[in-house]
Amino acid sequence: MTYDVAAVRAQFPALEEGAAHFDGPGGTQSPRQVGEAVSRTLTSAVANRGFVTRAERRAEEAVTQCRSALADLLGADPRGVVFGRSMTDLTYDFSRTLAKTWHPGDEVVVTRLDHDANVRPWVQAAEAVGALPRFADFDPTTGELGPDDIAAHLSPTTRLVAVTAASNLIGTMPDIPAIARLVHERSDALVYVDGVHYTAHESVDLAASGADFWACSPYKFLGPHCGVVAADPALLETLRPDKLLPATDEVPERFELGTLPYELMAGTTAAIDFLAGLAEGHAGSRRDRLVAGYAAMHQHEKHLRDLLEPTLRDLPGVQVYSNAGRRTPTILFTIDGWDNQQLRTEMAARWINAPAGNFYAIECSRHLGLGDAGGIRVGLAPYTSEDDIERLLAALREMLLG
Known part of the structure; x- marks a missing residue:
């Protein structure tokens, strides 16, 4: 090769x-192809998504093509790909949505290895409803974070474990499949993985990872500034985010607030094609x-x-x-x-x-x-x-x- x-x-x-x-x-x-895709879409006739005018169809194609490309990148279902302004923004949205089902005394586990975007949203959401945040430490000498470090904080009241697939600071790649398997065996908690740094360097397979949610940022893998969360569509169907009354209740659109940035989605597709x-x-x-x-x-x-x-x-x-x-x-x-x-x-x-x-x-x-x-x-x-x-x-x- x-x-x-x-x-x-x-x-x-x-x-x-x-x-x-x-x-x-x-x-x-x-790469040049990404800039050209952004420019081409931004300067073409586009409108709100639909199927009547060429402008509507062009917007619809930008969205469906981007979801398909991200599904190929992440080994996910296109119907489970949520697009947003940034990984941080999306994680805050998901933390508030998931916290609707938490109660006082429930627990969430975060790690000290993570970027704060996969720490503070969960800590703040937990504290807002009276749930308890638990911090899993890593070995500062080796930089390692293992399943046992997470296991020490699991309990029958654990509702979510947030963990990075790769530290953006020191590069450590925890064994996410082993961690996810342990969490699912010992609790009913969901596993939210920050895959931002990992996705820039390693191939992703959502199902094989065991993660319930995989978050990433296209601008870390040659694309435009935006964020993505991928999950099983069946899981997304169980969640009720806050949204506008006339906004669709379809998945994944129920999680996407306002009009999507068609030009950034086209640029994301181009970045994935470049990687391919x-x-x-x-x-x-x-x-x-x-x-x-x-x-x-x-x-x-x-x-x-x-x-x-x-x-x-x-x-x-x-x-x-x-x-x-x-x-x-x-x-x-x-x-x-x-x-x-x-x-x-x-x-x-x-x-x-x-x-x-x-x-x-x-x-x-x-x-x-x-x-x-x-x-x-x-x-x-x-x-x-x-x-x-x-x-x-x-x-x-x-x-x-x-």
Whole structure:
């Protein structure tokens, strides 16, 4: 299976500026096809969805094609794909909806490994109805979060477990199928998975994951800024979100407030089609091509991580916090004697984009002993090249060794 990174990079106009981008975990750059799809839809005649005029049909096609593409990406049913402004926004919506069925004394489990978007909505929703939030810790040395860490907090009154499929701060990938299986065996709780960082690097199969809900963000995998939650349509049918009286009660539309952003949905479809083409010469259904494309991307990113990580760890004063056995190509580090923001600024002056902070994984950052300051985060993406890796290492050597 071949992976032509030069051909991939040629499709990203943003790279023409010359920066080496290690900021993908905060949002990737987009290929030309995505921008063209957004522009084409936004400048074409569109209207509210329907089947009478061409404008209505064009809007309807943008929606149905996007749900189909996301279903192929996530191994889900198109009728269970909910589209929204952001993962955070959707998670707040689902937390309020699910909390309608909770009672005082019920419990929800969240983890300190997670981005706050999969922590605070559940904590706040629980507290609003008198339910109790429980925090599962991870090992700050290894970065690992295992089923036993979740099991310690399960009880007959557990109603929901919220857990990340991959930490956006340190890359740890917990064993979601094992966690979901444990939760479902020991309780009646639902499992809500933050798949935002995971979906950017690994192929997803909703059913195999055991998750009841899988949340992700297309702008983390080359698409526009928006959010998605996928679930079994039968589960969605049991939930009653707040909505406008004349709005449809159909699933998944009952969860989507207002007119959908057709141009962003078209851009999301284009991003997924781009990912499906990453494995050169691979045929089959779009789902088959996506699985192959992710496998090719995985090997490319693993190769680059193997080039980067040993040298980075050997640099003087470097402390690396990404240590789990299974993790994404995302590395969080600090350097003794350097302020994170100063280091970030020095690298930016060399056209190397490697941001610093806690990246909203504030519980994780604090649990690592980094407080709210976090560290420098370096993340690889489908367009990262060996030259990018060498530029980063050369800049660090220059700053640390002179």
